[in-house]
Amino acid sequence: MTHLTLIQNARVYSPKDLGVKDVLLGGQQILAIGNDLKLHGMNLEIDIVDASGMYLFPGLIDQHVHMAGGGGEGGFQYRTPEISLSHITTAGVTTAVGVLGTDGVTRTTRELLAKAHALDFEGISTYIYCGAYQVPTRTITGTPRADIVLIEKVIGVGEIAISDTRSSHPSDDDLAELASESRVGGLLSGKAGVLHLHVGDDETKLEILFRLLERTQLPKSTFTPTHLNRNPDLLKDAIRYGQNGGYVDITSGIRPDEHDHISVKPSHAIRQLLDAGVKP
Template sequence: MEAPLTLIKKARVYAPDPLGEKDVLLCRDQILAIGEDLSFHGTVPLVREVDARGLMMFPGLIDQHVHMAGGGGEGGFHYRTPEISLSHITTAGVTTLVGVLGTDGITRHTRELLAKANGLALEGVTTYIYCGAYQVPTRTITGTPRGDIVMVDKVIGVGEIAISDSRSSHPSEQELAELASEARVGGLLAGKAGVLHLHVGDDDAGLSVLFHLLRRTELPREMFTPTHLNRNPDLLQHAIRYGKEGGFVDVTSGIRPDAHDHVSVKPSQAIRRLLDAGVHPRLITMSSDSNGSSPIFDDRGRLVAMGIGSIATLWEETRDAIVQEEVPVDVAVSMVTRNVARVLKLGHKGRIREGLAADLILTNDRFEIRHVFAKGRQMVEDGKPVVFGTFENVHRVPGSPDIKGAAGTVNPERGRLMMAAGEDHPDDFPEAAERKRKSRRHYCC
């Protein structure tokens, strides 16, 4: 029987504001108490104690852009990216994630995304989704975005709708206004965020359509969350302007310079530039774009390389913002916790406080993730996953964490893996596990 109480002793707590050394008591999925020296007297059954001396505690990360059911497809069916696994999520320090569809709104559907979100929730993390895909009119379950937000518990907004991208349906300003109104009213009726989550591509227009839309309508700026804003320096300048005007700006941790990408701005450096330009820290967020495809096109629009995003980059770039760019710890951590909770109106997430969700990560002084708690349950211990998804085989499933690198460190094998278009990539499925026959059985598939 799992202990209903967990007492974490002597951690340096960032809530994300620094609280100093504290004990934190978890009761199932909530934080029950925070104090200088919490202890039990007499016989208290089923209490698990975790020694956190020398470790820092942060709220569990909230990733608002994850292709949890897979994505991609640019380049052909063999470039469809795989679903994400539970231990891949937890070893990255993520305890809450929002699922999205992307380019492919044909072979993938919001229903499929909802099913995956429900599965991950049963396995131990908190999940939400956006209805929709790149295209306008967009993909829904009930027939309208407003209906999805009101009638489907996990749907908290619309996204990712593509603008300024050759793969988008090039929505007009009026079409975006109508879609934003659907999200806005749906959110009001259901008591949800009702955000419009916008994929912003490489086109020179950048955020121009959003600037025009906000000048023409009374739609609140805080309901729009444009993302991928570090994909090139010109777009980052648009993001600076948008942020200084009071809009939320989302940096993508999975978009960073590599052998194929010579134009993107490293996420930690993009955060530093936004802050130096005067964007208020509470308006800056970061998400991973995990398990989405990362196609690289040449000037003629031809595919030259394809990658897949990694959720591990979210904490890697947060750490780099702290260590390399000298962003204060509480400010950097807020961008992947408290700020995201504010955008998504998740009042019980993103902070360490009595009565809020028992989602926590503990790191060492090098900001390497050592322990992760999601809904009060320990998912990662000493840097290794201890809870796995239903069908996970941690030693063989591609993308799952293994012993090659500690969680929270830069690991190129888990990063934005790139492969040249046209190269042969044989299937790499795990071999069937040996089965012990205890009785006569028949297997059907």
């Protein structure tokens, strides 16, 4: 029997503001949203949650989560462990996309896939990108296209590093090939088929993406560069890229502190993008 939960008197955003409403949940599905919801003539056990004075909104999607751990730059002792469910859900995230990062040697896409399945079992929705910083990148089946087509949770390739000393310094052709693999894999499987790009501090910034969009007919939606609030100059390039119709991604974990006096605070970066006419 499906478990029912009735959330009462919440200020509901869907994502538009619907005002104060009740929400009826059955399992993992929203069954009804309305005023003063009641079930008549049914002998059911229902959990009632009084959400008076609280906000209720759709779960957030985080497209860049180091599910299987990260770090390792500086030695094995700097490796970070796998993420726990509470670190994801306490941020309001209910859908997460896993990435590997710098270490495509001691961490594998298989491990990432296994962790995604574990988190999925715990109650959130999960997907992964195949690959790591390096080119040729890391896959499960042998090619990025086959990973996307044959493995349900793989929705694209990433995170491939560009403009970073830790990258493989991929050429235009290298990146175009990976983007094509992602796109065709997505077309064959009905998935996003994106190329997720880690952007570092090098002065080249997003130059390679501007060149690719000029010399190929790959859709702008194929590329999702991230960490674009890493420094003010990179953010300026991101604004130009966004004004041309490209997708841009700001990293909430990159913000100024006592060790970082260069990065742009995420809220300030988003404000600059919106003020410059970049569409959300």
